[in-house]
Amino acid sequence: MDPKYRPATDGTAPAGAREVDLSVELAGLRLRNPVMTASGTFASGREYADFVDLSRLGGVVTKGVSHEPWAGNDSPRIAETASGMLNSIGLQNPGVEAFCAKDLAWLATQDVPVIVNVSGHSVEEYVRVVERLEAEPVVSAYEVNISCPNVDEGGMAFGTACAPAAAVTRAVRAATPRPVIVKLSPNVTAVVEIARAVVDAGADGLALINTLLGMAIDAESRRPKLARTVGGLSGPAIKPVALRMVWQVANALDVPIVGMGGVMCAEDAVEFLLAGATAVAVGTANFVDPTVTMRVVDGLAEYCARHGVARVRDLVGALEA
Amino acid sequence: MGPARAAQRGGLVSCACSHEGAHPLLERVEVLANERVTDRVGLLALHAPRIATSVRPGQFVHLRIAAETDFILRRPFSVHRAGGETIEVLYQVLGRGTRELAEAERGRVMDAIGPLGTGWEVGEGVSHALLVAGGLGAAPLGMLAEQLAARGVAVSVAQGAPRADRLVARELFEAVARRVVLATDDGSVGERGFVTVVSERLLKEDRPDVVCVCGPEVMARAVAKQAAEAGVPCKVSLERLMACGIGACLSCVVTTVHGHKRACCDGPVFDAGEVCWDGSEVPPRH
Numbered sequence: 001m002d003p004k005y006r007p008a009t010d011g012t013a014p015a016g017a018r019e020v021d022l023s024v025e026l027a028g029l030r031l032r033n034p035v036m037t038a039s040g041t042f043a044s045g046r047e048y049a050d051f052v053d054l055s056r057l058g059g060v061v062t063k064g065v066s067h068e069p070w071a072g073n074d075s076p077r078i079a080e081t082a083s084g085m086l087n088s089i090g091l092q093n094p095g096v097e098a099f100c101a102k103d104l105a106w107l108a109t110q111d112v113p114v115i116v117n118v119s120g121h122s123v124e125e126y127v128r129v130v131e132r133l134e135a136e137p138v139v140s141a142y143e144v145n146i147s148c149p150n151v152d153e154g155g156m157a158f159g160t161a162c163a164p165a166a167a168v169t170r171a172v173r174a175a176t177p178r179p180v181i182v183k184l185s186p187n188v189t190a191v192v193e194i195a196r197a198v199v200d201a202g203a204d205g206l207a208l209i210n211t212l213l214g215m216a217i218d219a220e221s222r223r224p225k226l227a228r229t230v231g232g233l234s235g236p237a238i239k240p241v242a243l244r245m246v247w248q249v250a251n252a253l254d255v256p257i258v259g260m261g262g263v264m265c266a267e268d269a270v271e272f273l274l275a276g277a278t279a280v281a282v283g284t285a286n287f288v289d290p291t292v293t294m295r296v297v298d299g300l301a302e303y304c305a306r307h308g309v310a311r312v313r314d315l316v317g318a319l320e321a
Numbered sequence: 322m323g324p325a326r327a328a329q330r331g332g333l334v335s336c337a338c339s340h341e342g343a344h345p346l347l348e349r350v351e352v353l354a355n356e357r358v359t360d361r362v363g364l365l366a367l368h369a370p371r372i373a374t375s376v377r378p379g380q381f382v383h384l385r386i387a388a389e390t391d392f393i394l395r396r397p398f399s400v401h402r403a404g405g406e407t408i409e410v411l412y413q414v415l416g417r418g419t420r421e422l423a424e425a426e427r428g429r430v431m432d433a434i435g436p437l438g439t440g441w442e443v444g445e446g447v448s449h450a451l452l453v454a455g456g457l458g459a460a461p462l463g464m465l466a467e468q469l470a471a472r473g474v475a476v477s478v479a480q481g482a483p484r485a486d487r488l489v490a491r492e493l494f495e496a497v498a499r500r501v502v503l504a505t506d507d508g509s510v511g512e513r514g515f516v517t518v519v520s521e522r523l524l525k526e527d528r529p530d531v532v533c534v535c536g537p538e539v540m541a542r543a544v545a546k547q548a549a550e551a552g553v554p555c556k557v558s559l560e561r562l563m564a565c566g567i568g569a570c571l572s573c574v575v576t577t578v579h580g581h582k583r584a585c586c587d588g589p590v591f592d593a594g595e596v597c598w599d600g601s602e603v604p605p606r607h
Binding site: 040041042043047048050051063071072075076077078079080082083084085087089092235236284286287288289290291 | 347385391392393394395417432434561562563564565566567568569570571572573574576580581586
């Protein structure tokens with residue numbers, strides 16, 4: 001790794017940063033630190049191996065995988081917006097068989113917990129993906145995607161009402177003894193109700209938030225900037241919404257939360273922990289700076305050292321009134 | 322790409338990435354010069370010693386133009402020329418990123434990832450290459466023309482632009498190519514009309530072994546058809562909106578007969594024969 005991008009904990013961090021206990025326990029998973037990658041922004045990690053020491057991540061959350069290959073949406077698939085971006089990739093993926101043969105085979109050579117993001121058009125398809133993945137020992141847990149705004153069937157349709165959200169969760173729960181984390185949509189009126197339904201259906205943890213449904217228009221051409229017209233908004237623009245939803249759910253339910261939405265630096269990660277998240281996921285920031293996850297890990301240790309926090313888990317829910 | 326190419330980039334971190342031999346680099350680059358070359362195109366010279374020594378024609382750099390700003394994404398730019406410790410980039414002012422870039426003064430430091438992507442791989446058996454440049458598509462073809470000429474390949478260039486003063490890199494082509502034939506929409510220099518009229522003629526007259534194309538997609542598509550009819554291999558560089566630049570985000574896909582491929586790492590240069598010209602891509606306005 002280029003010396004300029006070496007971890008700051010190699011001697012330049014403030015005194016005590018190396019002694020901070022960064023480990024957290026998330027839905028039965030012991031993570032070396034609370035910094036994970038957000039699904040769809042990190043592929044399966046291989047593309048980032050030049051920039052990131054994967055063994056220093058809390059976990060890798062893979063790009064969503066379905067049973068059959070999905071081609072994804074037409075181009076343009078992204079549009080930049082103020083302090084963020086819209087995407088409508090549409091869960092392009094090679095299907096679970098190719099995913100096991102290529103992505104998981106590679107991840108098995110890496111020293112990092114693997115959480116596979118699972119997608120489907122129907123409850124049955126979610127289950128079939130999980131059943132196939134049960135044969136892969138490298139998988140530590142599942143993240144169930146009921147919140148993608150970029151597909152016509154399934155995706156967000158499952159995550160915006162209590163009954164279908166619970167149905168998917170219950171079916172996946174029955175298909176695996178591994179931890180099940182359900183990724184929630186912010187495109188709802190009452191996120192706590194959906195969260196409660198999912199937890200009651202057997203989820204071990206929650207991930208929030210997925211992207212916010214939005215759109216962008218090119219005034220000159222009078223056309224939508226995305227081929228699919230609408231897409232998911234991510235990046236620093238959505239952090240206040242994400243913090244609010246994490247805080248609401250953490251206050252209402254006793255369930256571990258992976259907080260995400262606009263995490264660009266360690267300070268953002270601290271804010272999510274204070275709001276009640278046990279871990280955080282870094283998403284869009286990976287596109288801006290492919291080394292950002294390393295900076296967040298190092299910055300968390302520095303923050304703790306600076307504030308006399310011996311264990312990073314002591315920050316979880318430590319928001320002061 | 323073979324091990325020779327990987328070895329050429331020695332001294333880098335060990336890599337397990339999917340594109341064998343490709344080692345994306347992070348480099349702090351410094352603006353050496355930034356000047357207008359036409360009414361709407363700027364030429365940026367960057368001190369980028371590592372990229373300069375490893376970049377190949379058709380590859381690009383992914384620039385973080387400003388760190389503290391509300392437009393957060395990087396911008397990809399093909400490398401126009403590379404020599405010593407310097408790379409040159411041609412850019413057109415189109416949106417927030419390129420407006421900011423136009424303001425960048427000498428001494429400004431930016432964060433670059435590169436060289437990225439798969440460029441033009443022109444085999445040893447090629448003795449005559451036709452390069453077809455439309456508008457700012459001339460940018461990556463500049464470096465290709467220089468390198469091909471340096472190794473003794475006869476280079477013909479068909480270059481088109483709306484008008485004479487927008488024929489960027491024309492002097493470079495005229496310095497290294499055996500033949501440069503121009504076309505302008507207004508007829509202010511060369512033939513009046515599209516460059517595709519010129520490329521069709523040069524395909525017949527010069528009988529090149531390969532055609533390398535960069536320009537508007539409608540032009541690239543027409544040239545690809547001409548090359549296919551002439552039975553000449555054709556490699557086109559395609560432009561897509563891009564986020565990560567390293568193959569992860571799947572924003573920049575090109576529809577091919579083999580399914581969606583990523584412009585950032587499978588391309589931006591593709592065999593024309595595999596591209597499905599579905600017309601779904603509108604011109605990027607980044």
